[in-house]
Amino acid sequence: MASALRAAILGHVRVPVVSSGSKLLTPLWIRSMSSHDDHLEKSQVIDRVLDIVKSFPKVDPSKVTSEVHFQKDLGLDSLDNVEIIMAIEEEFKLEIPDKEADKIDSCALAIEYVYNHPMAS
Amino acid sequence: MSGAASYLARRAVQKERVRILYRRALKDTLNWAVHRHLFYPDADALRERFDANKNVEDIETIDRMIADGEAQYNKWRHPDPYIVPWAPGGSKFTRNPTPPSGIEIVYDYGREDH
Numbered sequence: 001m002a003s004a005l006r007a008a009i010l011g012h013v014r015v016p017v018v019s020s021g022s023k024l025l026t027p028l029w030i031r032s033m034s035s036h037d038d039h040l041e042k043s044q045v046i047d048r049v050l051d052i053v054k055s056f057p058k059v060d061p062s063k064v065t066s067e068v069h070f071q072k073d074l075g076l077d078s079l080d081n082v083e084i085i086m087a088i089e090e091e092f093k094l095e096i097p098d099k100e101a102d103k104i105d106s107c108a109l110a111i112e113y114v115y116n117h118p119m120a121s
Numbered sequence: 122m123s124g125a126a127s128y129l130a131r132r133a134v135q136k137e138r139v140r141i142l143y144r145r146a147l148k149d150t151l152n153w154a155v156h157r158h159l160f161y162p163d164a165d166a167l168r169e170r171f172d173a174n175k176n177v178e179d180i181e182t183i184d185r186m187i188a189d190g191e192a193q194y195n196k197w198r199h200p201d202p203y204i205v206p207w208a209p210g211g212s213k214f215t216r217n218p219t220p221p222s223g224i225e226i227v228y229d230y231g232r233e234d235h
Contacts, residue, residue: 014232078136079171082144095208098141119207 045115052087053107056080069106081105092120131180138187143171145194152199 046066054061059074070076070084085101088094092114096104104110114120150167154160177183206213 010232078140079143079168082140082147086144086147093205095205095211098144101144102137102140119205 040115040120042111042115045120046111048091049088049107049111049114052091053084056084056087064107066107066111071105085110088114092117094120128180135180135183135187138191139171142187142190142194143167146190148202149194149197149199152202153197 050064050066053059053068053070053074054064058076058080063074068074070081071078076084081104082101085096085104088110089096089101094114094117096113100113104113146167147164150163151160154163174186177186202210204211208214
């Protein structure tokens, strides 16, 4: 009899569990508080990459825009290219695989790579 | 002319090897000389060593020099290099993998539903 009373009270008090299967109900702010999301704005990425290229000693800062090609427009060496990419890696705390890093030849490619990288911060 | 094309292809492969070797050597230099005021002179010295052989034309000599360079790099590799945490070899790699989909955890906190 006590168990029946208990069950009745529990049935009254208990909140029914609703399994929300639809993804539309998850509010947007849940992702914004995740510690994994460090999404950079494109303007921030552009500013930081251009700052890195401008502070390179062999580069003339006035010539640097976001469409510049390192070897053709700025007259740099392929080894200078490697150095710039290393500086970008250090700035954004990335690890770029060697084959990918070899292909980054211009500011536009670098900005696009950093912006599309999920772990750039 | 397949001769010229294969020559150019070989030179292109060599240039890529040189770039990758320079990249790894530079990272290694940073690993050994942790502080920036020590790293900059070492990086300059490394760049001088690469630049001294910049104008070699003979393809066999270049191949030999690249092999020498890679052997030197392998000899001087740092035993505990700095790797970005989320990259393979880093400390956070596969630390918290996302759980497989389709698993549903029922939080019933020991409630007795029967």
